[in-house]
Amino acid sequence: MTDPIQKLREYGYELPAPKAPVASYVPVTRSGNLLYVSGQISTGENGVVEGRLGDTMNVQQGGNAAELAILNVLSHIVYSAGIPLQDVKKILKLTVLVCSDNEFTEQHLVANGASNLLVGILGDKGKHARAAFGVTSLPFGAAVEIDAVVEV
Numbered sequence: 001m002t003d004p005i006q007k008l009r010e011y012g013y014e015l016p017a018p019k020a021p022v023a024s025y026v027p028v029t030r031s032g033n034l035l036y037v038s039g040q041i042s043t044g045e046n047g048v049v050e051g052r053l054g055d056t057m058n059v060q061q062g063g064n065a066a067e068l069a070i071l072n073v074l075s076h077i078v079y080s081a082g083i084p085l086q087d088v089k090k091i092l093k094l095t096v097l098v099c100s101d102n103e104f105t106e107q108h109l110v111a112n113g114a115s116n117l118l119v120g121i122l123g124d125k126g127k128h129a130r131a132a133f134g135v136t137s138l139p140f141g142a143a144v145e146i147d148a149v150v151e152v
Contacts, residue, residue, distance in 0.1 A: 004085035007121035008074075013067075018075045019043060022139070027076045033089070035081050035150040039097070040072035041142035050141035053134070054104030057143055062098060063113030065143040070094075070114035073148045083152050091118055091128040093149040099142065100134030107132040114146055 008015060019040070021027055029036045042049040042065035049065040051057035057065070077083050096111035098104075111132035118126035128148075138145050 004121045018079045028081045037148040039145045039147040042069045042144040044068045048140045051143040054101040059109045062110035066113030069144045069146040090151040094130045096132040097145040
């Protein structure tokens with residue numbers, strides 16, 4: 001398998017430093033061979049990617065925000081849990097929260113930004129179960145938040 005970090009670079013990304021929790025929680029907990037990664041919002045080099053799907057953002061922009069959120073999940077797997085990406089056995093489940101207006105119904109397409117990136121860098125180990133749904137707001141005005149369950 002190609003090194004997942006190298007695959008990330010092929011997509012134009014570097015694994016970011018993990019963001020410190022901003023409330024009363026830990027970024028990752030481990031039970032046996034399972035990691036539970038707390039929700040990570042869409043942040044990148046320029047800060048929080050803010051927006052509301054169906055209002056100020058389109059599906060492509062939302063998908064890009066989902067990519068940034070999943071990069072932050074991966075960052076916590078590597079840096080907070082100390083698990084190299086090549087040692088991930090399986091991404092089991094994602095929950096994708098999409099800040100949406102009341103008429104927006106394509107949260108699943110926004111979530112594909114994260115799902116497609118995971119499969120692109122991890123292959124079959126990146127295929128996962130998923131829930132994607134709209135919410136009226138997210139912390140700091142973020143467009144997307146993602147949490148994950150990961151087998152290591």
